[in-house]
Amino acid sequence: SGKGKSPLFRWFRGSLELACLPHLLEKIPDPPKQRGITMLEEEEEVVRATALSERVTSTLSVAAWNDREHTVPTVTTKWMSPNHVIFYSRKSAWENSEELLKQQIFLDKIIRGYGARGQELRPFKPTKAQALLAGKQRFLRDGLWVVGQEESWQDERSKNLEKIQTEEQRKANLLQKAGSAVQNLETADQQMADVQGNALTSADGVCQPNKPTRCRKISPMQYFIRCNRELFRKRKVAEKKTLYG
Known part of the structure; x- marks a missing residue:
C-alpha cells in the first residue's frame, strides 16, 4: 500500500508466491498442545501443519522482507469456527471451541441419546427447557428445527434395551x-x-x-x-x- 513499489514474488514448486512469505509464517504463533491426544497423533498433526506451511528463508526472502522500497503486505491472522464465526485472537477462538464442544455434548445427550463418553443412555424425558434449548442450539448450528427430535431416538433405544435384557435373562437361565x-x-x-x-x-x-x-x-x-x-x-x-x- 502507499507509494511504494509492488511486493516481490518468487517461484515455489511451480507457482508464484510472496517472496517474504517465510518471514510472515514465522510471525504466526504455534498452536497450544491439545489435552487428551497421544504423542503419535500430536506428531502426525505437526507433520501435516509443517507440510502445508514449510518455507525456507533465502537471500531473496530476506531482501524482500528488509527492502523498504517494495511493499510488504499486511497480513491479519484470523480463526474461523465450524459455525463460520471469525475470531482475530487465538484465545477467543479457543474459548468459543470449548463452548461449541459443550453444546455438542448437550445435543448428543438430548437429541441422540449419547453421553459425554459416547455411551448409549437409557431413555429419559427431557424437560421442556432442555428440549427448547437443544432445538435452538441445533437451529443456530444447522439451520434445522425438527419437532419432537428429542424423542425420536427413545423408541428404538427402548427396543434395543429390551433385546439386551431378554438375551441376558436367557443366558442367566441357561447358567x-x-x-x-x-x-x-x-x-x-x-x-x-x-x-x-x-x-x-x-x-x-x-x-x-x-x-x-x-x-x-x-x-x-x-x-x-x-x-x-x-x-x-x-x-x-x-x-x-x-x-x-
Whole structure:
C-alpha cells in the first residue's frame, strides 16, 4: 500500500508466491498442545501443519522482507469456527471451541441419546427447557428445527434395551439350569458313594458292611440307569404297545 513499489514474488514448486512469505509464517504463533491426544497423533498433526506451511528463508526472502522500497503486505491472522464465526485472537477462538464442544455434548445427550463418553443412555424425558434449548442450539448450528427430535431416538433405544435384557435373562437361565444339573450330578455321586460304602456285597450276595471287597465302582450313568431301570422298561413296553397295537 502507499507509494511504494509492488511486493516481490518468487517461484515455489511451480507457482508464484510472496517472496517474504517465510518471514510472515514465522510471525504466526504455534498452536497450544491439545489435552487428551497421544504423542503419535500430536506428531502426525505437526507433520501435516509443517507440510502445508514449510518455507525456507533465502537471500531473496530476506531482501524482500528488509527492502523498504517494495511493499510488504499486511497480513491479519484470523480463526474461523465450524459455525463460520471469525475470531482475530487465538484465545477467543479457543474459548468459543470449548463452548461449541459443550453444546455438542448437550445435543448428543438430548437429541441422540449419547453421553459425554459416547455411551448409549437409557431413555429419559427431557424437560421442556432442555428440549427448547437443544432445538435452538441445533437451529443456530444447522439451520434445522425438527419437532419432537428429542424423542425420536427413545423408541428404538427402548427396543434395543429390551433385546439386551431378554438375551441376558436367557443366558442367566441357561447358567441356572447348568448349575442345577451339576448339583444333581453331585447329589447322585454322593448317593452312589453312600450305597457303595454302606452296602458292600460279597460274591454270595450277603451284605457285609465292614468287610472290604473288590466290588467294581459304578459310574454315575450306570447308577442312574439302575435306579430308573423299571421305569425305563415300562416306558419301552408302552411304546411297543403303541406301535404294534
